[in-house]
Amino acid sequence: MPVITLTTDLGLDDYYLALVKAKILSQLPDAQIIDISHSINPFDIAEAAFVLKTILKEFPKDTIHIVAVGTQAVDDIRHIGIRYKDRYILTADTGLFSLIADQHADLIVELQMNIESDVLIFPARDLYAPAAVFLANGGTLEVIGRRTDKLVERISVKPTTGHDYIKGAVIYVDKYGNAISNIDNTLIKEIGKGREFHIGFVQKGYEMTEIKKRYSDVPLGDRLALMNSAGHLEIAINQGHAANLLGLHTGATVIMTF
Known part of the structure; x- marks a missing residue:
């Protein structure tokens, strides 16, 4: 069944x-x-x-x-x-x-x-x-x-890229306040080519320079970036609400510079 x-x-x-x-x-x-x-x-x-x-x-x-x-x-x-x-x-x-x-x-x-x-x-x-x-x-x-072959179409929000940057947006906020972006792992590899990077967003002074593997890789209350299970760049706070505390609601800009 x-x-x-x-x-x-x-x-x-x-x-x-x-x-x-x-x-x-x-x-x-x-x-x-x-x-x-x-x-x-x-x-x-x-x-x-x-x-x-x-x-x-x-x-x-x-x-x-x-x-x-x-x-x-x-x-x-x-x-x-x-x-x-x-x-x-x-x-x-x-x-x-x-x-x-x-x-x-x-x-x-x-x-x-x-x-x-x-x-x-x-x-x-x-x-x-x-x-x-x-x-x-x-x-x-x-x-x-x-x-039928005719359906309503919508334009998906996709990241813009250059030689040294990826500019994306938050497309989903989960129950825990984790802000999931439309920047995926494939795009990071394609544009970043293994280079060092900075991840920035609405709140200035909270840039990050590495992608963690799990939430517990940082102390309680600290911010982090990680690749989630769907392969998207996610901004989170270990046991905190990143969307509220960092202003990362749906549509907010997330930018990686290399």
Whole structure:
């Protein structure tokens, strides 16, 4: 039985998430549902894309990823199913796929399943959940949607580079206040070529000149830079909240000079 994952901005305080899970389990009692995150900032497509891109390849083939962020039911938003790298994505056509894709999708359809009510009010429950069940039972996207090649596109924020610098930005702040940038290890090797470097950001006087391997490599309360498990440069404070204390909220500049 394929895994079904949930990435949403529904939070855990209300009953909305329970309704989505109830819909899946009522139709597929032995479903294996994995919660990725329900703390995505409301309507933050870029944040949802980062999370999905980070975890996508870690799940087995045929996993069904429901992404319900910015999926409110309005007339001008289509709802889509995507077959990508042997996995499924069910979400709204908000530009999310353009932020995660590094190759073309195998198949994209506009979902056209029958729903129980006359008006689509809650897409995650009324559309994505039954679509996920259908796919988990061996169904195919062609049966529940109409093929399409036109999707909303968003421009991802990418670092700018020169001979002696990489200028990036914070793209995600996790629960612990760690500020994750869009500067990855591959880019550092390509531009840095093993040279010494300085890492700077909003707060002056807090530059760093080395990348640590783990948080405990510095004393409690000290700042550090490290490559996180996704291969991105991260600014952190050992058992502290770097985003708040260093002003490193989403969009803040992070620059490496060589």
